[in-house]
Structure formats: structure tokens, C-alpha cells
Amino acid sequence: KAGVTQTPRYLIKTRGQQVTLSCSPISGHRSVSWYQQTPGQGLQFLFEYFSETQRNKGNFPGRFSGRQFSNSRSEMNVSTLELGDSALYLCASSMTGYDTDTQYFGPGTRLTVL
């Protein structure tokens, strides 16, 4: 079974631009979560989608948004990029999103904002 895939793997943008990242979950998984990883703040939860609905949201500004499609694929968008948005963005999928579910992580998208 194919794992979680994320595209693109690397991205360079300039301040003020917007960016869209894509995540394809493992087949059959309906929950997709997004995380930001930086050296200073570590791994932080952004949001979680299940059946095209955002169920949970972390403590990030409204510039960070996402959506999920009917095939469970998910996209994350960041508008008006800031230097501090430079990070590794990880997505993870799970079957149902219940507390006991295992989350399977993709390799991440490395975003650099200049």
C-alpha cells in the first residue's frame, strides 16, 4: 500500500506571496492532519480534516487554511507569506481520526520564504 505523499517536496517563495501544499493520504484513510515543524517551535498542530470537514484547528493565524476533497486528498494554503513561515510542513493520515488511530506521516514539504 502506498504511503502518504506530499507535493512539492521543496518550495521557495518570497514574502507576501501565497502557497498551496498538497497531501495524498493512504488509500482508505479519511482523516488528514497538518503540522508545522521549525527548529524553534518544534512540531505544532495546524488542523485536521475528516470527510471534507475541518474538525480541529490549532493556534495559527487565519492566513493558514486548508481543505479536503471527496477523495480525502487535502491541500493547505498559506497567504501573505512571512519569513517565519519557513518550515517543514507535514501531513499525516489515519483511518478515522480516533484517539487510538495511528497517524502515518508523509515526508513533508520544505518551504523557504525569502
Added chain:
Amino acid sequence: DAKTTQPNSMESNEEEPVHLPCNHSTISGTDYIHWYRQLPSQGPEYVIHGLTSNVNNRMASLAIAEDRKSSTLILHRATLRDAAVYYCIRNTGNQFYFGTGTSLTVIP
């Protein structure tokens, strides 16, 4: 997650047991404790999880304190492939709150 703390780094000799501690002092009664590890240039991968009682699987054991304020991940025989950053995670409503992570070095 500021409420989930781990030592920055630990070392272990190959084929010896390793005990990785985690403090989650404000964990609620329904929060699961998960452990994941991250190898360089990869996303985190699942190791083990539990709620109240100790848990074992083929990779590791998880010992949870009676008051649930701390837990310990036990790798029974460390191998070179176990060198990674280990994260203790408080899972509340399927929101993962990652600890600070412990970088494990395995010495041959």
C-alpha cells in the same frame, strides 16, 4: 507543547536497553500518550501508544505512571537503526501535541 517535556538528548550503547522519559504534568484523563520517532529527512513514524496501563509491542514498551503525569518509552535492545528523535505526544481529540523531543544516539 510546553506542557510535555523531554530531555534534549540521550546516549545508549548498542544492544543495551534504553529508557526515554517524558513529563506531561497537565495531561487530562482522556488524553492518550503516543510516542513517535523521526529519522533524518523523514516524517515521524509510530512507535507505541497507551492510556493508563503499560503497553508492549514488537518495537517497544510504554510504562505509564499511575498518576499519568509521566511516561517512559523502553527500547529493550537498542540498535543503530534506533538512532532518531523520539517524541512523546499528548493526543487530545486527535490533536497531537508534540513534546520537545529526545535525540537518541546509539553507540556501536
